[in-house]
Amino acid sequence: MESRTLLHASLTLLILFTSGIGGQIENGSPLKMDQALLIFHNQLTEEVHASYTSDYCYKCLYQHLVTVKPNNNNASAIISTKFTLTVQVESQTRNATFCRWSQTYEEGGHYSIWIYTLDANNRSCTNIVDKRPNNAYLPILVAALLLAVIALLFVVIPYICRRRCTSKFIKTICCQGPQHSEDNEESHASETAHGTVKAKPTRLLSLDTFRGFALTVMVFVNYGGGGYWFFQHAPWNGLTVADLVMPWFVFVIGTSVVLAFSSMQRRGVSRLQLLRKITWRTVVLLLLGFCFLNYSPRDGPLSWSWLRIPGVLQRLGFTYFVLSLLQTFWGQKEIPLTAYNWWNPVQDILLYWPQWLIIILLETLWLCLTFLMPVPNCPTGYLGAGGIGDNGLYPNCTGGAAGYIDRWMFGDNMYRYPTCKEMYRTTQPFDPEGVLGTINSIVIGFLGMQAGKIIIFYKKMNIHILCRFLVWTVILGISAAILSKCTRDGGFIPVNKNLWSLSYIMCMGCLSFLLLGGMFFVVDIKGWWGGQPFIYPGMNSIFVYVGHSLLGFYFPFSWEMRFQQSHWEWLFQSLWGTALWLLIAYLLYRKKFFLKI
Numbered sequence: 001m002e003s004r005t006l007l008h009a010s011l012t013l014l015i016l017f018t019s020g021i022g023g024q025i026e027n028g029s030p031l032k033m034d035q036a037l038l039i040f041h042n043q044l045t046e047e048v049h050a051s052y053t054s055d056y057c058y059k060c061l062y063q064h065l066v067t068v069k070p071n072n073n074n075a076s077a078i079i080s081t082k083f084t085l086t087v088q089v090e091s092q093t094r095n096a097t098f099c100r101w102s103q104t105y106e107e108g109g110h111y112s113i114w115i116y117t118l119d120a121n122n123r124s125c126t127n128i129v130d131k132r133p134n135n136a137y138l139p140i141l142v143a144a145l146l147l148a149v150i151a152l153l154f155v156v157i158p159y160i161c162r163r164r165c166t167s168k169f170i171k172t173i174c175c176q177g178p179q180h181s182e183d184n185e186e187s188h189a190s191e192t193a194h195g196t197v198k199a200k201p202t203r204l205l206s207l208d209t210f211r212g213f214a215l216t217v218m219v220f221v222n223y224g225g226g227g228y229w230f231f232q233h234a235p236w237n238g239l240t241v242a243d244l245v246m247p248w249f250v251f252v253i254g255t256s257v258v259l260a261f262s263s264m265q266r267r268g269v270s271r272l273q274l275l276r277k278i279t280w281r282t283v284v285l286l287l288l289g290f291c292f293l294n295y296s297p298r299d300g301p302l303s304w305s306w307l308r309i310p311g312v313l314q315r316l317g318f319t320y321f322v323l324s325l326l327q328t329f330w331g332q333k334e335i336p337l338t339a340y341n342w343w344n345p346v347q348d349i350l351l352y353w354p355q356w357l358i359i360i361l362l363e364t365l366w367l368c369l370t371f372l373m374p375v376p377n378c379p380t381g382y383l384g385a386g387g388i389g390d391n392g393l394y395p396n397c398t399g400g401a402a403g404y405i406d407r408w409m410f411g412d413n414m415y416r417y418p419t420c421k422e423m424y425r426t427t428q429p430f431d432p433e434g435v436l437g438t439i440n441s442i443v444i445g446f447l448g449m450q451a452g453k454i455i456i457f458y459k460k461m462n463i464h465i466l467c468r469f470l471v472w473t474v475i476l477g478i479s480a481a482i483l484s485k486c487t488r489d490g491g492f493i494p495v496n497k498n499l500w501s502l503s504y505i506m507c508m509g510c511l512s513f514l515l516l517g518g519m520f521f522v523v524d525i526k527g528w529w530g531g532q533p534f535i536y537p538g539m540n541s542i543f544v545y546v547g548h549s550l551l552g553f554y555f556p557f558s559w560e561m562r563f564q565q566s567h568w569e570w571l572f573q574s575l576w577g578t579a580l581w582l583l584i585a586y587l588l589y590r591k592k593f594f595l596k597i
Contacts, residue, residue, distance in 0.1 A: 031078065032564050033227050036105040036133065039076045040089075042068040043116040044123065047092040050077070050113075055084040055102060056235060057423050058489045061388040062088065068115070081107045081136070082229040089115055089125055099125035108565065109133030139567045140226060143575060154532060204455070206519035207255055209531030212538025212585075213515075214248035217241065219537075219548045220578045223558065226571030233432075233497060235423040236385040238488045239507070243497040246312065247444050247508035248515070249541075253316065254323050254448025255455075255516070261327045262456055274328045282321040284597040288546060289313025309413045310406070310433040313545075319441045323449060330354040348450070348457045348468075359446050363502070366439040370499075373401040383494060383501070387424035398428040402499050406434040419498060430498065437500035447476070447509040451516060462525050469517035473510050480506035536585035543588065543595035544581050556580065 031037060042048055047070050051062035065087070066077040079085060081104070088100040098115065105111060110131035118124050221242040225231025233242045264274065289311040332351055349356065371381040378397035384390050386398035397403070398420065406414055407429065418430040451469065458464040483503035484491035493503045522528050537544045551557055557577040563569045588594070 030565055031108055033567060033570065034081050034107055034136070034229070035078050036081050036107065036109045036111065037076060037131075038065075038079055038087075038105075039074055039110070039112045039130070040066055040068045041072070041074045041112060041114045042070055043072060043114065045070050048098065048115055049090050049092050050087060051090070052079065052085050052087045054080075054423055055086060056082075056238075057389060058237065058384065059390050060424065061392045063388070063425075067092065079105060081105050081109075081133075087113075089113075089123075098123035101125070101127070103127070106133030107136040134566060136567060139571045140228060143226075143571055204259065204520075204524060205531050205535060206516060206523040207252060207259075208535045208538035209519050209523055210516050210534075210538070211249065211252045211256075211541055212531070212534035212536060213519075214245045214252065215537045215541050215544055216534055216578060216582065218245040218249070219544070219581050220574055221245065222548065223552060223574040223577040224570055226574050227567050228571075231574075233419045236389070236420045236498060237494040237496050239495055239497070243504075244508065244511065246497075247441075247500075247505065248512055250316065250319055250441055250445045251448035251451070251509065251512040251516075253320055254445035254450075255452040256448075257320070257323045257327050257445075258331070258449045258452025258456065261324065261331060262452075265331065271328060274324075278321060278324040278328065281597050282317045282324075285313050285317030285320065288542075289317065292546065292550060304413070306416070307413055308415055308431070309410050310415070310431045310435075312433060315433040315438055315441055318438055319445045322442050323445045326355045326358065326446070327449065348453045352453065355446070355449075359443060362439050363443055366436060366443075366502070369405070369436060370401050373404075375401055375404045378404070383496065383499065385420040385424040385426060386428060387420065387426035389420075389424045395426075396428055398424075398426045398430045399434075399499060402434055402436040403428060403430045405436055406431050409435060432498045432500075437498075440500040440502065440505045444505040444509055444512075447472075447505075448512065451513060462521075466517055466521060469513045469520075473513040473517070476506045476510035476513065479503075480510060533582045533586065536589045537582060540585050540588050540594055542597060544585055547584070548577070548581050552577065 038050075040048075040050055048068050050065040050068065052065050053060045053062050065079070066075045068075045084102055084104045086100065086102045089098045090096065091098065108131075109129060112128040112130050114126045114128065116124060116126070221231050225242065230240045231242055232240060234240050261274065290309070290313075330352060370383070374380055375382065375397065378394055378400060382394060382397050382400035384394065384397065384400070386394050386396060386403075388395070398418070399406075410431070412429065414429045415431040415433070416429055418426065418432065420426050420430070450472065454465055454468045458468070480495065480503050483493045483506065484495050488494065491503060493501050495501060495504045495507055497504055519531075523531050531538070548557070557580060558573055561569045561573065
């Protein structure tokens with residue numbers, strides 16, 4: 001007992017003496033963002049092997065980290081601090097694990113792991129902090145505080161405007177909202193002494209605000225999101241902020257289709273004219289995505305061998321095409337005014353039964369292909385990332401049936417850097433805008449159409465609209481919770497943006513109804529907020545999306561960062577680029593320039 005106490009005391013003195021000089025990277029280069037340094041000190045008489053796995057990586061194999069020679073030798077390794085890591089130390093010569101622990105290491109920290117002998121049969125490891133880590137979240141906390149102050153000013157300044165403020169600029173940007181509409185128009189005419197003059201149609205400002213909010217977040221995350229992992233797409237299962245924006249945008253497309261097409265049909269626009277408009281917009285979206293956004297001069301000479309066929313605008317274009325056809329052929333030109341029937345509370349569903357039938361058939365097709373389609377050398381119904389996941393049993397099964405269909409159809413003309421590539425060490429290409437996921441993109445767009453139908457059916461009955469939005473929020477939220485079992489990886493169908501899984505679109509539909517309903521209440525019903533500044537990109541969404549994608553790598557939207565050790569500069573660059581596009585959208589609104597296709 002005394003010898004063990006003496007051993008602990010000696011080891012403590014050794015650690016205290018050496019920890020001040022440990023933790024330097026061998027080549028002298030500083031740690032980068034989201035990195036920490038581990039130094040393993042081996043006090044044993046045998047060589048040890050350190051390996052790790054990320055707790056975010058589902059059932060992943062341990063990966064080699066470093067080998068440490070015996071007799072007071074040490075070795076260092078740089079690790080990622082994005083997620084909690086499980087590290088284990090094993091013997092190189094015999095099948096024995098000396099120690100295993102899970103820890104969330106922090107950015108810029110230097111950590112020493114001392115491996116030593118407790119007694120003849122036991123080995124142990126001790127973690128010591130050599131250099132205190134940085135506060136990686138300080139930049140975003142400061143930015144959030146500044147944005148909160150700016151938002152407060154947008155509340156205070158309109159009050160000043162109403163108190164006889166004379167600044168035309170402040171009045172315009174803060175006190176006046178958009179007054180005309182295109183995609184959600186409800187037009188009417190007014191008679192004047194000089195004849196019939198068309199009045200400016202009423203615009204559903206909350207829809208533009210929601211669209212602009214989704215687009216603003218999309219620009220921010222596409223510009224790096226300050227380098228924070230939660231502003232980047234999830235490696236596979238799970239949700240981050242970046243995973244929210246595209247389904248929100250698709251949801252708004254569905255709502256806009258119903259409002260715009262209902263208005264045009266009431267004005268007597270023929271079905272042939274609608275089909276021409278649908279075809280034109282779809283072709284333009286497909287060409288914009290394929291010819292401009294899937295390729296840039298930075299990629300080098302254009303080659304068909306690697307040019308990506310799927311893409312975001314391609315997905316949006318095809319989704320718009322299907323939703324528009326549903327509304328053109330099976331939409332209601334007029335709301336029937338009949339006596340009360342038992343089905344009146346659900347008439348906004350039953351009157352569109354052909355649309356619902358088609359959507360149910362599409363979702364059934366997705367379920368059958370996903371869970372019943374045989375995939376060579378893969379288990380039927382596999383939803384994992386492959387690679388080192390699932391204990392490395394299915395390394396070439398990334399995405400299951402969805403990945404297999406895309407690789408069969410597109411070959412190498414797919415996205416080459418899926419979000420699972422780094423963590424899961426995958427080798428197969430996988431495209432998040434693939435064929436099978438497009439089915440569920442149509443489904444969430446159809447949920448957006450349902451929101452539009454509610455707005456039309458219960459026009460001027462705001463309480464009914466909000467109540468029905470709340471009902472859909474609850475139904476979809478419960479459905480997502482059941483399918484996912486409220487877990488990241490253990491559900492019947494995990495929430496997965498790469499696959500656009502059924503639980504994912506249920507979850508996103510829930511959030512979409514909740515956000516649109518909240519904005520409808522605040523912006524359109526109460527008038528507490530005019531939607532600024534999000535309403536401006538929301539009214540010029542195609543221009544902002546294409547523009548930020550094409551010009552994002554050029555100054556003044558981005559530059560080569562000099563300080564890569566923290567999030568400060570990257571966050572500033574992301575916010576700066578996003579703010580520039582908000583300003584551009586506002587200036588275009590002032591000039592009454594709206595890019596339409």
